[in-house]
Amino acid sequence: MNQAAKSAGIESVWRGGISPFAVSWRKLMMWLFIITDGLLFAGLLAGYGFVRLASPRWPNRAEIFHLDFIALMTFILITSSATMATAVGAARQGRPKTVVRFLLLTILGGLSFLGCQAYEWSKLIGEGARLSTNPWGVPLFSAAFFIITGFHGSHVLTGVLILSIVAVRALRQRVSPEGVELAGLYWHFVDLVWVFIFTLFYLI
Amino acid sequence: MVGEHSARVHEEPVSFWRRYIFSTDHKVIGIQYYLTAMAMALVGGTLAMLIRLQLGWPEAKWPLLAKIFPRGMSGGVMNPDFYLALITMHGTLMIFFVISLGLVSGFGNYLLPLHIGARDMAFPFLNMLSYWTVVPACVIILASFFVEGGAAASGWTAYPPLSAVEQAVPGSGLGQTLWLLGMALFIASFTMGGLNFVTTILNERTRGMSMMRLPLFIWTLLIASILGLLAFPPLTAAAILLLFDRHGGTSFFLPSGLYFGERVLPHSGGSPLLWQHLFWFLGHPEVYVLILPALGIALDLLPPFTRKPIFGYRLTVYSLFAIGVLSMIVWGHHMFVSGMNPYVGEFFAIGTLAITIPSAIIGFNLIASLWGARLQLRTPALFALGAIAFFGTGGLGGIFLGNATSDIQLHDTYFVVGHFHFMIGGVTLLALFGGTYYWFPKMFGRMMSERLGKLHFWLTFLSFYAVFLTQHFLGLGGMPRRYYAFSKFEFLAPIRDMNAFISIAAFVLGAAQLIFLVNFFWSLFRGARAEQNPWRATTLEWVAPTPPPHGNWGETVPEVHRWPYDYSVPGAPEDFTPQTVPPTVVTVTQ
Numbered sequence: 071m072n073q074a075a076k077s078a079g080i081e082s083v084w085r086g087g088i089s090p091f092a093v094s095w096r097k098l099m100m101w102l103f104i105i106t107d108g109l110l111f112a113g114l115l116a117g118y119g120f121v122r123l124a125s126p127r128w129p130n131r132a133e134i135f136h137l138d139f140i141a142l143m144t145f146i147l148i149t150s151s152a153t154m155a156t157a158v159g160a161a162r163q164g165r166p167k168t169v170v171r172f173l174l175l176t177i178l179g180g181l182s183f184l185g186c187q188a189y190e191w192s193k194l195i196g197e198g199a200r201l202s203t204n205p206w207g208v209p210l211f212s213a214a215f216f217i218i219t220g221f222h223g224s225h226v227l228t229g230v231l232i233l234s235i236v237a238v239r240a241l242r243q244r245v246s247p248e249g250v251e252l253a254g255l256y257w258h259f260v261d262l263v264w265v266f267i268f269t270l271f272y273l274i
Numbered sequence: 275m276v277g278e279h280s281a282r283v284h285e286e287p288v289s290f291w292r293r294y295i296f297s298t299d300h301k302v303i304g305i306q307y308y309l310t311a312m313a314m315a316l317v318g319g320t321l322a323m324l325i326r327l328q329l330g331w332p333e334a335k336w337p338l339l340a341k342i343f344p345r346g347m348s349g350g351v352m353n354p355d356f357y358l359a360l361i362t363m364h365g366t367l368m369i370f371f372v373i374s375l376g377l378v379s380g381f382g383n384y385l386l387p388l389h390i391g392a393r394d395m396a397f398p399f400l401n402m403l404s405y406w407t408v409v410p411a412c413v414i415i416l417a418s419f420f421v422e423g424g425a426a427a428s429g430w431t432a433y434p435p436l437s438a439v440e441q442a443v444p445g446s447g448l449g450q451t452l453w454l455l456g457m458a459l460f461i462a463s464f465t466m467g468g469l470n471f472v473t474t475i476l477n478e479r480t481r482g483m484s485m486m487r488l489p490l491f492i493w494t495l496l497i498a499s500i501l502g503l504l505a506f507p508p509l510t511a512a513a514i515l516l517l518f519d520r521h522g523g524t525s526f527f528l529p530s531g532l533y534f535g536e537r538v539l540p541h542s543g544g545s546p547l548l549w550q551h552l553f554w555f556l557g558h559p560e561v562y563v564l565i566l567p568a569l570g571i572a573l574d575l576l577p578p579f580t581r582k583p584i585f586g587y588r589l590t591v592y593s594l595f596a597i598g599v600l601s602m603i604v605w606g607h608h609m610f611v612s613g614m615n616p617y618v619g620e621f622f623a624i625g626t627l628a629i630t631i632p633s634a635i636i637g638f639n640l641i642a643s644l645w646g647a648r649l650q651l652r653t654p655a656l657f658a659l660g661a662i663a664f665f666g667t668g669g670l671g672g673i674f675l676g677n678a679t680s681d682i683q684l685h686d687t688y689f690v691v692g693h694f695h696f697m698i699g700g701v702t703l704l705a706l707f708g709g710t711y712y713w714f715p716k717m718f719g720r721m722m723s724e725r726l727g728k729l730h731f732w733l734t735f736l737s738f739y740a741v742f743l744t745q746h747f748l749g750l751g752g753m754p755r756r757y758y759a760f761s762k763f764e765f766l767a768p769i770r771d772m773n774a775f776i777s778i779a780a781f782v783l784g785a786a787q788l789i790f791l792v793n794f795f796w797s798l799f800r801g802a803r804a805e806q807n808p809w810r811a812t813t814l815e816w817v818a819p820t821p822p823p824h825g826n827w828g829e830t831v832p833e834v835h836r837w838p839y840d841y842s843v844p845g846a847p848e849d850f851t852p853q854t855v856p857p858t859v860v861t862v863t864q
Contacts, residue, residue, distance in 0.1 A: 095396040095477040102469050106503045113511025113552055120548045121526055202523025202540070210543045213524035217515065 100252045104259045107225075111263050114221060115270055118214040129206035131272055135190070143186040144268050147226075150179025151261045154233075154254045161250035166243055169250060173237040176257065180230040187223050191216075215271070222267055225260045232256060286824040296406070298398035299824055303405050304384025305717060311376030312794075314412060315787075318367035321360045323784050328352045328360075330777025332759035346424065354758045355444045358427035361756060362445070363419070365430030366453065370460055371412060373564045373702045378502075379408075379467050381709050382495050382567065384717065386471060388815035389492050391480025391832050393825045396473040404466035411459035418452035426453035429756065431553055434527035434546045438519045441534050451520065454513050461506045461513075468506075471499040480814075482834035486591075487853070489813050489838045490584065493591055494570030497598045498563045504602065505559035512552035519544070550612055554605035562601045564698055566594060568705035569636055572661040574838075575708050576640065578811040579655035580647030581849050583839035583863075586639035593632035593639075600629045610678045611685045619678045626676030630669070637665055653727030654809075657708025660735045661701045667739075668696030671746060686756070689749025692742040700738055707734070707790065714797065715804030719821045722801060726793040733786035740779035744772055812852045813838045836862045 091098060122128055131137070157172035194212070198205045204212035236253045239245040287293045294302060327336070335350035346356030383401065387394055395401045418425040427445025428436035436442045437450050475488070475496045488496075515526040525541035527549045532539040577584050584590070606614065606622035640662045649655065671693035674680045684690065707730070714722050751769045753760065760766045760773070807816040814834070818826050832854045840851040846860045 091476060093477075095473050098477055099396065099469050099473045102472055102503060106465055106469070106507050109504060109507035110511050113508030113555075114514070116508070117511060117515055117526060117548055117552065120551070121544055124545055125543055200523070201518060202525075208543060210525065213518065213522070213526065217518060217524075221514075 094248065096248065096252060097255075100255050104255065108259070108263070111218075111221070111266070114218055115266065118218060118271070121210045121214065125208055125210065127208065129208055129211050134194075134206060135272060137272060139186070139190070140268065140272050143183055143190075144264065146179050146186070147183045147261050147264050150176045150183070151258050153179060154257045158247075158251050158254045161240075161245075161247040164247075166240060169240045169245075170237055173233055173240060173250075177230055177233050177237065180226055180233065180257075184223060184226055184230070187219060187226075191219075218267055218271060222260070222263055225263070229253075229257050229260050296402060298394070298402045300383050300387050300395050300398070300401060301717075301822060301826075303401050304380050304382070306405055307375050307383060307408075308380035310409070310412060311372050311380055312791075314367050314371040314375065317416065318364055318372055319784055319787060321364040321367070323781065324352075325357070325360050325364060326777040326780040328357055328758070329760075330774045332761055352758075355424065355427060357758045358429075358443065358756070359419070359425040359445050359449070362427050362429050362453075363415075363425050366415065366426075366457075369430060369560070369564070369698065370457070371408075371415065373698065373706070374460075374464065375408065377567050377571075377702055377706050377709075378495070378498060378563065379404075379464075381491075381571070381706075381713070382467070382471060382499075385713065385815060386474055386492065386495060387478070388716075388818060388822060388826060389489050389813060390475065390478060391483055391814050391827070391834060392474060392478040393827065393831065395470045396478055397470050400466050401470055404463045404470070407459055407463035407466065411456045411463065414452050414459065415456035418449045418456070421448040421452065423447040423449050426450045431557065432516070432549075433553075434516065434519070434549050435532060438516060438527050438546075438549075439532065439534065439539065440520060451517075454517055454520075458510065458513055461510050464502055465506060468499040468503045471495055472503065475499075480831050480834060483853075486588070487834060487837045489570075490573040490587070490590060491567065491570035493594055494566040494573075497594045498566045501559040501566075501598055501601060502563045505556040505563070508552050509556035512549055512556075515552075516549065547609075547612060550609050551605070554608045555602075557608065558605040559601045561698055562597060564702050566597070568661065568702040569640075569665065571705040571709045572640060572658045572665075572701075573636075573643075574813070575654050575658035575712055576643045577839050577841050578712075578809040578850075579650045579652060579658070580644060581650070581841050582643070582647055583841055584639070585642035585645070586635070587837070587839065590636055590639050593635040596632040597629060597636075600625055600632070604629060604676075607676050607678075607681065610681045616678075623676060623678040627673070630673060630676070633669060637662070637669065640665070652711075652809075653722070653724055653731060654708045654712035656728065656731045656735075657704045657711065660731065661704040661708065663735075664696050664700035664704060664738070667743065668693055668700060671696065684749055686754055687749035688745040688753045688755055691755050692745035692749060695742045695745075700742065704734070707731075710794070712809065713815075714794075714801075715808050716815055716818075716820055716822070718798055718801075719804055720797050720801030721804050721808065722797040723793050726789055726796075730786055730789045730793065733782060733789070737779045737783040737786065741776050741783060744776050744779075748772060748776075807852075810848070810850050812840055812850050814853055817852055817854055836860075 093101070153172045153175040157169050157176060160168035160172060194215070199212040199215070201213050201216055203209050206212075232253050236245055236250060240250065287297070293299075297303060297306075324339075327339075336347065337350040339347045340350040343356070346353050346359070383395070386392075423444035423446070425445055426432065426437070426449045427443050428434075428450060432450070432453065436446055440447050440450075475492060479485075479488075515524070518524045519527050519541075523540075525544040527546050528539070528541035528544045529546070530542035532541060573584055573590065604622055604625040606618060607626045610619055610622075671689065675684060675690060675693055711722050711727050714720070748769055751766070753766055753769065760770050804820060806820045809816075814832055815822070817832050819828070834853045835856050836851065836853055838853055840846075840853075840855075840860070840863060842849045843851050843860055843863065851860045
């Protein structure tokens with residue numbers, strides 16, 4: 071620990087990248103934020119788990135959702151993670167055109183996911199689901215659904231906005247490889263949260 | 275990127291607004307936080323005085339107060355709803371808006387870059403944003419006193435159904451909504467601050483400042499910030515669900531069969547226990563967020579006045595980690611009486627009692643640091659010693675409360691109030707004052723009055739014991755907390771009158787703080803000019819000019835060669851060796 075600090079010059083100490091975590095301050099901050107935000111979803115999902123376990127019965131999701139459609143949404147979002155990873159890789163190799171192209175593909179994936187979610191919401195609302203009531207007997211079912219997917223959706227929307235800003239900056243060649251990577255970290259996090267929601271809310 | 279960042283730090287803003295109001299300088303932001311906390315403490319303290327007035331003389335009439343609070347004290351007698359709002363807001367303001375803001379954000383922001391040899395925080399702009407997020411939070415929380423129904427009245431823990439059903443009590447209306455909004459803004463601000471703290475500590479240390487050479491206050495800030503970052507998000511989730519319960523018609527925290535008047539409320543399926551779990555998952559780590567930096571200040575105030583190194587540095591650091599980990603898994607000890615499987619209760623009780631081990635290690639390290647000391651009883655030292663006394667007293671009470679068997683008896687009595695105030699009211703407050711007396715010369719370039727400081731200490735210390743130690747005995751006698759008056763309970767008749775004694779002691783305690791205010795503002799303008807290093811201390815902030823300029827260090831950032839507790843090193847020219855002294859001059863001990 072001492073050795074690393076001593077061998078590094080003042081400037082490199084200032085930007086971080088030394089012990090205990092060899093990352094820059096910006097990336098460290100992003101990781102910390104992701105942990106914090108992850109715990110927010112953990113709180114929401116724990117609350118959902120609590121009310122569901124306390125409920126004598128819980129609606130059958132297979133009758134309410136088209137799980138094939140949800141699986142397609144999941145597939146789209148995970149694919150967008152792959153295109154994001156490609157954009158990060160291209161940024162590291164210094165290929166700005168590829169970066170912009172794959173960022174746009176990622177944004178497209180995010181927007182399609184949001185479109186699917188909007189469709190699903192409007193369908194359920196059309197069937198009479200509200201925050202306080204729904205036709206399937208357990209009011210908290212739709213409450214948990216709207217709050218958790220709504221919160222996740224707002225994160226996806228934020229992600230799309232961040233990616234758009236990064237794409238514009240990449241187009242003007244004003245973004246560092248690390249900037250793309252940080253946006254990518256956030257995007258992967260949002261996707262990972264969806265995997266948990268998909269598993270815990272729709273499948274189990 | 276890097277060059278851009280450090281260059282921005284060097285530039286000194288010239289306009290008044292950028293320099294003192296919307297400043298990104300960590301020192302200005304720290305002082306802003308500190309003064310905000312001071313203003314909120316005045317409000318929170320006044321509420322405490324009103325609470326004590328009611329509890330001491332529940333049947334008396336105060337016509338003068340009827341003029342100031344026409345609604346809450348109509349006819350000069352306190353309205354029970356007003357009393358509930360008072361205790362709720364006293365707790366909320368003191369915990370979140372005084373201790374958190376003053377101790378963690380105030381001292382943390384001011385001292386962190388100075389202690390680690392940085393020019394500013396990792397994200398100066400985020401730092402400014404975090405302060406200007408907490409200002410509206412303060413305004414919203416204070417505004418809730420003036421809305422219809424008054425301020426929130428469900429306790430600082432905001433348990434449903436009181437906090438979830440809008441009709442429950444007058445304070446459950448708009449007041450509770452504003453409380454939630456204020457807390458949401460506070461959490462957002464605290465999260466920004468915490469991210470900044472952790473990143474800065476880990477990544478912005480100057481050359482030679484290895485983790486094991488950090489002053490202990492910085493270690494406690496690191497652990498406290500991590501705890502805050504992990505614990506606050508679930509409370510945010512709970513607050514979101516509570517807002518939906520209040521305004522969206524959901525019933526996460528509301529079971530079926532609740533009546534209001536003649537009408538059944540439409541809720542079903544939820545459980546108030548869910549809120550208690552989510553709240554205490556924050557609530558318990560939160561008390562460590564507050565008390566660890568307080569202990570850090572106590573630990574750091576001792577060496578300059580004992581003229582010897584702190585005892586057990588490494589063990590203290592390990593104990594801090596142990597406390598941090600354990601504090602995340604013991605929240606259930608607040609819920610022993612809420613109904614839980616006895617085996618779960620046992621798990622929480624064992625975890626809680628396990629925390630006493632690292633806490634006791636820190637306590638013993640504090641006491642052992644006094645062994646063989648050449649003690650100089652200046653004001654900051656008095657406050658540090660007082661904090662040790664409070665930590666010991668409060669800690670002993672904690673053992674009773676952490677144990678499920680005795681907690682079931684003591685739960686919701688004044689024993690809890692007494693214990694909590696010793697720890698979160700006492701240790702933190704004394705550290706806050708001690709830190710102020712100690713760092714005031716660095717912050718403002720002037721010394722505070724020693725005579726007034728000592729008077730302030732003894733009045734605070736003694737009256738604090740009179741108030742809160744006595745409350746322990748009231749609790750053992752079965753006096754429940756949060757009650758508006760005890761005149762109707764026969765079994766409390768023998769101890770009821772002790773409340774008048776407590777109230778008088780509380781007024782002394784409150785008046786003593788006015789001495790501090792006078793001292794603070796008098797010294798700000800009239801105090802004796804301070805030298806650069808008035809306490810002959812070793813840490814980095816005393817190497818910086820007084821008061822430190824923008825960017826802290828002038829041309830070159832200091833280089834660190836030793837740990838921060840090199841006092842009375844054999845063979846050294848003086849009895850203190852600043853961290854910047856190279857090993858060629860004085861041997862490095864750590």
